Amino acid sequence: MSVLDRKLIRDLIRMWAQSLAIALVMACGVATLILSVGAFRSLDETRTAYYERYRFGDVFATAVRAPMSLANTIAAIDGVAAVEPRLQQQVLVDVENMREPASGLMISLPMERDVAVNALFLEEGRLPEPGRSNEAVVNAKFAEGHKLGLGSSFHALINGARTRLDIVGIVRSPQYIYALGPGEMMPDARRYGVIWMPEPTLAALFDLDGAFNAVSLRMLRDGNETEIIRALDDALEPYGGTGAYARKDQMSHAFLDGELTQLDGMARIMPPIFLLVSAFLINMILSRLISLEREQIGLMKALGYGRLAVAWHYLKLVLVITALGVAIGAALGTWAGRGLTIQYSEFFSFPFLIFQSSPDLYLLAAGISVAAAILGALRSILEAFALPAAVAMRPPAPAVYRALFGDLLGRVRLFSQLTVMGLRHLTRHPVRSAMTAFGIAVSVALPGVGMGTLDSIEDMIDTVYFQADRQDATITFMAERGIDAVEDVQNLPGIIRAEAFLSVPARLRNGHRSRQIGIVGKPAKTDLSRVLDVNLEPVLLPETGLSIGDRMAMILDVQVGDVVRVEMLTGERRVVDAPVTQVVRHYLGLNVFMEINALAQMTGTGTRMSGAYIDVDATEIDELYRTIKSTPVLGSVTLQSVALQLFRETMRENIAIMLGVYIGLAVVIAFGVVYNSARIQLSERSRELATLRVLGFRRGEVSRVLFVETGTIVLVAQPIGWVIGTGFGVLITSSLATDLFRIPFVVNADTYAISSLVVIAAAVVSALIVRRRVNRLDLIQVLKTRE
Amino acid sequence: MKTVFDIRDLTKVYGTGEVEVQALRGIDATLNEGELAVLLGPSGSGKSTLLNILGGLDVATAGSVRFKDRELTAFTDRQLTLFRREHVGFVFQFYNLIPSLTARENVALATEIAPNPMDPADALAMVGLGDRMTHFPAQLSGGEQQRVAIARAVAKRPEIMLCDEPTGALDSKTGALVLEALVQTNQELGTTTAVITHNVAIGGIANRVIHFADGLITRVDTNETRLTPGDIEW
Structure with missing residues (x-):
């Protein structure tokens, strides 16, 4: 083994904690890539094979x-x-x-x-x-x-x-x-x-x-x-x-497709974040390492090592860390990908599962990671490459500080000199401080997005089940019946209230845009299944015209006042031009509502009903169930509370896993960023800190200088993290919006409080680990050497 | 004359087992109140080790150092920190200023934690830097930086000043200015001052010159007439 390689190994052993932190962040990127693309490919392949072998249809009609x-x-x-x-x-x-x-x-x-x-x-x-x-x-x-x-x-x-x-x-x-x-x-x-x-x-x-x-x-x-x-x-x-x-x-295909799109989205959003953060971390430690090793670089060159040999030496260090990250990430991603695929296949109903082993994916992950690492290392390596032997042997010019804002810090006398030291150091490296803050902000954003999804779903549930569709159940008849049938429903046991509805299949057209949908007619003053406007306030259904859901309005590209061609697909199959009288909001499906009589009139069938929304006395529910089970005209019964409970359970289960992953990733990033940044500060400032100890400052006071800087960055990062989290959340939820359902991105204040606490805790732990090193500073050694 | 430091049979051994280095081999010495002592000797002779132990930066292997009536060698780490904070002013060869603090702030760093400090501005004026207070270290020359370091050391009105090669990184003309500042504070404030150097000429400004070689004190000279820093040359 060459001597330079031995140096490399010793450097890595010395910096093992920092190197591992970087490798772990990188591993997260690789793992999410392999996990999501791997699961996507396996499921996609399984679906394709299933469709093919079992001759899934291309067009359907009734x-x-x-x-x-x-x-x-x-x-x-x-x-x-x-x-x-x-x-x-x-x-x-x-x-x-x-x-x-x-x-x-x-x-x-x-x-x-x-x-x-x-x-x-x-x-x-x-x-x-x-x-x-x-x-x-x-x-x-x-x-x-x-x-x-x-x-x-x-x-x-x-x-x-x-x-x-x-x-x-x-x-x-x-x-x-x-x-x-x-x-x-x-x-x-x-x-x-x-x-x-x-x-x-x-x-x-x-x-x-x-x-x-x-x-x-x-x-x-x-x-x-x-x-x-x-x-x-x-x-x-x-x-x-x-x-x-x-x-x-x-329906089945569309939902499955939605899930696959989500996986695909994850593959596009998550890995770049991690790779960006790891590139930054590499940049941080390598630039520090190279500035510490100026003399060694000069010596190597003086001894006759070429520029390329020196650059290659440092590049190898980066590549070893990258290889470690890729290996951990690949193992983690493969394992988790298998688990995710199995979880999906249990949720969906597949007769078999085809695991796609994708060597190209591993190559891709490795390639991207190496590229990100080199991107992060490039500047430092070029510096090592270009450093002339003579210059390298001389110490770098002393750090230049400037008083900011007319020396506000100095004049205000608000802070102790220790605090001023921390703050000046922070502003001396604005780019690095900003990058560090960004890294921490990302780690705040991750659990924010995860828990925000939970908040959003709760918000959607509240809107759908407690603001809009407030009925206990929906009864649908086998076939349409006269409007008087609402009396029959009312007479079922335990019914407190019943409201008729009519659903008419139709195709709506605006120019070349068209969509097939069931127009739902409800009483104008419907109180059980309410219609909400875009501000989620309940509205009355106007006597004429269409109240069109915002998603549907977008698909047809219409707004209030526009006229839509309605082709009825039942009865006399009339074709009618109807005005859009209001745009309403609903998170499930595509919606077009009308006043029930107006709809019946438009269809030309006389006032009819497809079923009823009902409110039920809970004490008589068993009696009602028994009666429904023996009532021949009923086609189906949808129970809101059962549906809601199931929805919550499923979502909780899925999100709990996702949340665990997000929080884990956040901790890894926060830890990696804070630990590295504090270690580098310590190496840059060990002389200053030792001087403080010599001047009679206690260990706690000396650590404060480090913590002022790190703490300020961590605090500044919090609101940035909230903003990034909200941005991500909106991006993700809007990319997940389908015709089947939309989730508004809503995030509660306590969600960000919790994610901030998680990240701050990770930061404090890593700072405390670095503090142990402050306590071990060698006072004499540090004073003897010139910076 | 009162004794500030009473040093008895002081030994310091670095390392253990095979690579044992005897830095001090059982020395006896005293430092008296208000005196300016120069510790002279080649590098590795043990003078820095002694200074570090006196300053509470290092601990002895054996022997005793009494600071006034207290046994310094028995101090805990916490007590040593407090001792440095309250009684000792340090001046180093490479100044050890905090680059992110201005001259005034570097001095304030010491006065903030001292029980009975001077105004930082007065301390800087004493070393002739009254007009450079808002400069950062990078904007000052080497001699100016060392004078800031002296101001930082004296501003807390320490009982002892310990200076480790204070002119080692300076040319003779600038060095003289720095020594001037040291002599002045020694005379005006009565601070007991120990200056380490390997430069024989500097011995001329001291009350006593303590010669070191190979971990032992070989000789102590007392100067009947002291030179001023302006008179010496190297």
Whole structure:
């Protein structure tokens, strides 16, 4: 081993704590990159393979009743590869030992042919056999949620009849990777099941012999999606088609896509922060090391080592630290990535998991880390490269301080000389101080973002469940009924209040922009399910015109006063031009509201209702549940409190993990930055500090000089951290906003108080570690040597 | 004449085992109130070690140092800090000023923690730097910096001034100005002053010259007539 390499090793051993701190920050960057990109790739690959092998559809549509022969017409549409006509119906489900009613989606399985689109993965058991009218297969999540195994049974309310269903198989479907019940925010395995039964059985039960009411298509590779949707709409129109939609609007796919986008976003936002911070740390220690080693550099050059050899020597130091960081990060990222992928796959319903091992990803992570490290080291290394031997042997010019603001510090006499020392040193290195503050600010921002997400979700919950949709439950009928049906609902046991609503499928158009949506009609003075304006104040629904959700207004690019073309997809399929009378705010889904009578009038069906929002007397809830379970006209019941509880639990679980990670990362960064900055100060100022000790200052007083500077930087960093955190939060939540849900970024004061406390605690600990070194200063040695 | 330091059989050994260095080999000496003593000897002769022990920067291996009626060698670290703070003024070869403080603030650094200090401005005026008070060390010449260091040492009205090669980094003309300041404070304030040097000529300004060699005191000369710093040359 060459002598220079031995020096390198000894330098590293001497600076092990600082080097490790940098390596850890770098490891965080590498780990988040490998973790998020790795999990993204694995999930993406799994999804692609699943879609491919189980023939997930490209276009979906529903109708009221279309003749089976229409399937051939649809198959003939240009660009269509396969057609799967089927029967499907929302039903109420009653599982033993479950108080509240659940919903289910019944789907037909063809008996005489294979499923062409959305095939099933049979996890256990077998598919139902023709002729056995009670046999059914259910999705795995529902079976798990109720611990239903092969041979167990449950009941469904099908067309008014309570029917026993025997489970013969447990399946997974690419169409229900994320199985969301009607009106729900989160998949609830217990309250929403997907049930497949033989086509002839369902045709008989639903009175749909020789007909279908839903269809899925697979396109040819060169198929034109827009054209196919248009042709499919035309074909289904006479049979009550409610508008075809593409895969991107399919619920399960859209949610899964949202999650993947989030992972992708994490890969873009987090690693650069860590690499930036580590580049800065490298810059900090290396520039100090090289200024301390000026004489050694001069000596090396005097002895005949070339400039390149000297530069390479210091570069190697950086590369060793980087290699350590990359190795730790890669191991951590691989381990956590696997965990995350498994967690995701448990949340979603995948039949298998493909772990993508990505050597390119590790190369990329290593490459980026090396680049960041070199970026940080460049200036110092160039300095070492350029330092002429003679200059290097002479001490650097003494530090020049200037009085700032007309020597305000000196004249005000507010501070002791020790404090003045700390503050002047701080302002002497403005860039370094600012960078240090930035590093600490980032570490304040991280838990701020994490806990802010929690605050934001609570805020969203408050808005959605306590300001807007305040009903206890939503009952949806199997089919629309006359407005008088609200009386029937009112007469159910335990109902305190009931308000009718009407949901009408329609396509809204503004020029070339269009979107398919359910327009919801509510009473003008709706009090249970309120409509909120953009300031989240409840508003009345005007007698005419559309109250359009802000997200939908953005999609259609309309504002108050604009006219939107409304193509009704039901009844007489009228096409009406309606004005936008107000823009309202809602965080879930895409929303267009109207006064219920105005909507009925626009549709031309007379005043009808799709269901009702209800307030329930809690003491009579069991009685209500029992009645609902045996009421044939009800299609589904959404229970706000159950949905909310589940939503909170899921979010808490996910966010608790994320929060733990964020706080851990914050501590690593804060510790790394403060420790390094204090160590460097100490090495620069050991002579000054020893002089103070000689002059009779106590250890505590001497440490104060260091702490004034570090403490000021840490304090200044706090508000900057809050601002950065809020910025990140807004960036992240707005990048996560989808048509399905939006989270407003809200952050409570105590959130920042806690993140500041965490970071300050980390800073204090690292400062105390450095203080031990202040206590060990060698007074005599330091006075003998010239700076 | 009262004795300020009474040194008996003082020994200092650096290192242990194989690399033991005997810096002081059992010396006896006294320093008297108000006197200016020059400690003369080549480097490694033990004079700095003695000065460090007298100043409470280092502790002896064996022997005793009494400061007035107190046993300095028995002081704890905390007591040594307090001793330095209240009784000792230091002047170093490389000045050891705080670069981030102005001349006045460097002096104030010492007066802030002293029980009975002078005004920093008066101390600076004494060393002839009344008009340089707001300058930072980097804006002062070497001689000026050393005079600030002397002002810092005397401003707390110490009983003892310990100066380790105060002119070592200066040319003779500037050095004379610095010695002038030391002699002046010694005479005006009556501060017991010990000056370390390897420069024989400087011995002329002292009351007594203590010669060191190889960890021992070889000779003590008393000057019947003292020279002024202006008279000596090197």
